[in-house]
Amino acid sequence: MKQKIAIQVDDLTVAYNYKPVLWDIDLVVPEAVLMAIVGPNGAGKSTLIKSILGIIDPIAGSVSIYGKPYDKQRKLVAYVPQKGSVDWDFPTTAIDVVMMGTYGSLGWIKRPGQKEKKASLEALEKVGMLSFKNRQISQLSGGQQQRVFLARALVQNAAIYFMDEPFQGVDATTEIAIINILKELRKAGKTVVVVHHDLQTVPEYFDWVTFLNVKKIATGPVKEIFNDDNLTKTYGINYKVAVNK
Amino acid sequence: MNSPQIEIQLIAAVVAVACAIPGVFLVLRKMALISDAISHSILPGLVLGFFITEDLNSPLLIILAAFTGIITVVLVERIQKTGLVKEDTAIGLVFPALFSIGVILIAKNANDVHLDVDAVLLGELAFAPFDRLILGGVDIGPKSLIIMGVILLSTLLLLFLFFKELKVSTFDVGLSSALGFSPAIMHYGLMSISSVTVVGAFDAVGAILVVALMIAPAATAYLLTSNLKKMLTLSVCFGIFAAIAGYWLAHWLDASIAGSISTMLGFVFLTIYLFAPKKGLISVLYRQKQQRIEVSLLTFLLHLNNHQELKERHINHLREHINWQHVKAKTVVDLALKNNMITIDQQIISLTKKGSDFTNTALEYIITNKDEKIEHLKEDFFLFRG
Numbered sequence: 001m002k003q004k005i006a007i008q009v010d011d012l013t014v015a016y017n018y019k020p021v022l023w024d025i026d027l028v029v030p031e032a033v034l035m036a037i038v039g040p041n042g043a044g045k046s047t048l049i050k051s052i053l054g055i056i057d058p059i060a061g062s063v064s065i066y067g068k069p070y071d072k073q074r075k076l077v078a079y080v081p082q083k084g085s086v087d088w089d090f091p092t093t094a095i096d097v098v099m100m101g102t103y104g105s106l107g108w109i110k111r112p113g114q115k116e117k118k119a120s121l122e123a124l125e126k127v128g129m130l131s132f133k134n135r136q137i138s139q140l141s142g143g144q145q146q147r148v149f150l151a152r153a154l155v156q157n158a159a160i161y162f163m164d165e166p167f168q169g170v171d172a173t174t175e176i177a178i179i180n181i182l183k184e185l186r187k188a189g190k191t192v193v194v195v196h197h198d199l200q201t202v203p204e205y206f207d208w209v210t211f212l213n214v215k216k217i218a219t220g221p222v223k224e225i226f227n228d229d230n231l232t233k234t235y236g237i238n239y240k241v242a243v244n245k
Numbered sequence: 246m247n248s249p250q251i252e253i254q255l256i257a258a259v260v261a262v263a264c265a266i267p268g269v270f271l272v273l274r275k276m277a278l279i280s281d282a283i284s285h286s287i288l289p290g291l292v293l294g295f296f297i298t299e300d301l302n303s304p305l306l307i308i309l310a311a312f313t314g315i316i317t318v319v320l321v322e323r324i325q326k327t328g329l330v331k332e333d334t335a336i337g338l339v340f341p342a343l344f345s346i347g348v349i350l351i352a353k354n355a356n357d358v359h360l361d362v363d364a365v366l367l368g369e370l371a372f373a374p375f376d377r378l379i380l381g382g383v384d385i386g387p388k389s390l391i392i393m394g395v396i397l398l399s400t401l402l403l404l405f406l407f408f409k410e411l412k413v414s415t416f417d418v419g420l421s422s423a424l425g426f427s428p429a430i431m432h433y434g435l436m437s438i439s440s441v442t443v444v445g446a447f448d449a450v451g452a453i454l455v456v457a458l459m460i461a462p463a464a465t466a467y468l469l470t471s472n473l474k475k476m477l478t479l480s481v482c483f484g485i486f487a488a489i490a491g492y493w494l495a496h497w498l499d500a501s502i503a504g505s506i507s508t509m510l511g512f513v514f515l516t517i518y519l520f521a522p523k524k525g526l527i528s529v530l531y532r533q534k535q536q537r538i539e540v541s542l543l544t545f546l547l548h549l550n551n552h553q554e555l556k557e558r559h560i561n562h563l564r565e566h567i568n569w570q571h572v573k574a575k576t577v578v579d580l581a582l583k584n585n586m587i588t589i590d591q592q593i594i595s596l597t598k599k600g601s602d603f604t605n606t607a608l609e610y611i612i613t614n615k616d617e618k619i620e621h622l623k624e625d626f627f628l629f630r631g
Contacts, residue, residue: 017328050419053419053422053423054422054423055419055423071425074423074424074425077423079419079420079423081417081419081420085417085418085419086416086417087273087275087416090273090415090416090473091273091467091471091472091473091475091476092416092471092472092473093471093472097416100412100413100416100417100420103409103410103413103426104423104424104425106409107425108407108426109406109407109410111408111409112409136471138471152420
């Protein structure tokens with residue numbers, strides 16, 4: 001079966017102060033895969049996501065989402081930033097944060113109404129956080145905050161989900177809850193791209209993987225390319241023991 | 246009250262509200278100091294505007310001054326982006342430079358006009374009612390009231406239209422950008438509003454009080470609420486209260502109105518800082534004390550849970566064994582009794598069903614760290630509220 005291409009990245013180069021962070025990245029992600037981006041610290045994993053989403057301007061290259069530039073396809077894409085990138089002391093509640101996911105489809109000026117509220121409540125329920133809907137976000141545990149972020153992405157009802165380290169600082173229960181939701185998304189034909197750190201869980205959680213270290217090392221199905229050779233190339237150290245097949 | 250008195254209070258209140266609204270977003274964006282920078286660096290803009298128009302009342306002054314405000318923000322960001330200095334240092338480099346240019350320009354060229362450094366820094370509300378806007382021979386009202394009224398209405402309109410965009414770009418820059426609400430537009434929009442507000446307000450209240458009016462109400466409201474809309478409303482209320490109360494304080498002390506309003510703002514903040522129900526100092530100290538007692542309670546219950554033998558559960562033995570002072574031991578035992586967690590029969594303490602359930606739940610929480618298990622306990626115990 002020939003799969004549609006969800007994300008295509010061509011010759012993408014990103015630099016901070018003239019130092020390349022991503023170097024000539026070509027990447028094709030088929031529809032309905034659950035893909036991990038792995039690589040050492042400073043490999044440009046978050047930067048790759050951010051430049052696909054137009055948050056960072058690349059100095060060269062192009063990105064397309066289902067064949068069109070990102071700013072034409074915003075509504076097809078949901079984004080979960082790193083949990084640490086926001087101020088959790090911000091005066092707002094869980095439900096309010098989830099509602100922010102609906103702002104994109106509303107566009108400028110228009111306010112969220114009953115329909116958006118209902119969708120947000122459903123998303124909270126899906127991540128098991130309905131009873132915390134009016135809780136001030138600083139009063140949530142790390143895992144709960146991550147669930148709220150996931151709910152905010154779910155409410156966008158997108159075709160492609162980008163998640164930046166969703167498992168950082170969450171407990172095992174939350175991690176399993178999140179991965180189960182992501183697997184459901186894939187089953188529903190959605191594409192999910194996750195910046196991931198824990199190499200041990202890659203074969204269990206994901207079916208597609210991209211090895212990244214400034215340059216793209218490899219990308220493809222986990223079964224075919226998640227091996228010692230690629231791990232060694234990416235991390236520069238011998239990874240023979242890391243994964244037991 | 247005579248009519249200038251009413252007008253002064255009205256001007257003070259309008260200025261306070263107009264400052265409080267952008268102030269909330271500046272505080273939430275951790276950019277409070279930027280308002281200080283803007284309030285000083287608008288000076289060269291004002292002076293240049295005055296040189297061009299020779300008229301202190303020209304709108305060009307406001308436009309040029311607001312423009313220097315924006316330049317300040319851009320310069321601070323540029324310097325910060327070099328990575329050589331942090332933001333606070335960048336602010337400290339930019340605004341004194343611009344301000345001093347203004348000071349020199351005044352000293353060299355404008356010594357004979359009303360534009361002097363004192364007036365810029367402190368303002369003088371008491372004179373504001375005498376500077377009237379007269380259109381076609383009709384007295385419309387004090388000039389600063391009209392100017393600030395227009396600025397306030399524009400701010401309110403923009404806030405109403407772009408509340409959601411402001412909120413998301415303040416909370417989560419990444420998401421805001423991904424959704425297509427350019428954080429840069431929101432940022433410079435907010436900076437423009439802040440600049441215009443500072444320029445409009447400084448004539449009446451001076452460059453330093455403007456900063457107090459922007460930051461203090463927002464910082465005070467932040468202690469009281471976890472809802473952005475309520476934070477805005479409270480800030481506005483605190484601003485108005487300080488403006489009116491400050492006026493009467495000045496009236497009573499026969500002192501500077503601007504200074505008295507600032508003092509009131511400080512006083513309001515201090516009061517709330519001490520007495521706020523959740524984040525206030527007293528409440529925090531109380532909570533910490535309760536948490537200490539509850540930890541002791543839990544230790545005590547765990548001990549009972551671990552020891553079935555009577556000897557270990559005798560009231561005297563407990564005191565020696567856990568090695569608590571008499572007062573503390575009594576507090577803990579009383580708390581456990583009050584909550585029906587223990588019974589005391591002939592000086593032997595036993596856990597009740599409730600006590601052992603509680604101990605097991607707490608124990609499980611400590612081991613698994615799963616928040617869901619202890620939700621129902623958060624109401625009664627500080628310990629579990631994080």
